[in-house]
Amino acid sequence: MIIAQLSISPVGEGLSLSRYIKEVINILRKSEIKFETNSMSTIIETNNLNSLFRIIENLNEYLFKLGVKRVITDLKIDFRKDKDATMESKLKSIN
Numbered sequence: 001m002i003i004a005q006l007s008i009s010p011v012g013e014g015l016s017l018s019r020y021i022k023e024v025i026n027i028l029r030k031s032e033i034k035f036e037t038n039s040m041s042t043i044i045e046t047n048n049l050n051s052l053f054r055i056i057e058n059l060n061e062y063l064f065k066l067g068v069k070r071v072i073t074d075l076k077i078d079f080r081k082d083k084d085a086t087m088e089s090k091l092k093s094i095n
Contacts, residue, residue, distance in 0.1 A: 001085050003078045004052055007041040010063055011070040023066060024059050031055060036087060041074075045087050049079070 010020045025042075028035050033055060034045040046052045060071050078085070 001080060002044075002046050002049065002052055003085065003087060003090065004044045004046070005041050005076040006044055006056065007074040008056075008059055008063070009072045009074070010068040011072055013068060020063060020066065020068065023062065027059055027062055028055075031058075034087070043087055049077075052077070 008021075008024055010017055013020065025037055028042065028044075033051075036043045044052065044055065046055070056073060056075065060073060063071050
């Protein structure tokens with residue numbers, strides 16, 4: 001299982017990016033993948049790297065279609081093969 005932390009930042013689009021972040025969240029909702037958004041990033045749960053990178057590519061391309069000229073994508077990946085770790089199981093282990 002893969003748990004990834006993703007932060008996508010349009011560059012040069014002013015101080016408030018909430019318009020773009022709302023669009024990204026709408027795309028994630030339509031994709032029917034498991035995700036959680038917090039104040040600084042979005043956590044995505046997926047089964048393989050191909051689907052993760054496809055999601056990231058789709059999000060970046062969508063922002064370009066909205067007129068954004070530059071996007072910085074920050075990605076952190078937790079990829080485990082020894083057990084099925086999920087967002088819930090990681091939180092459960094610390095509570």
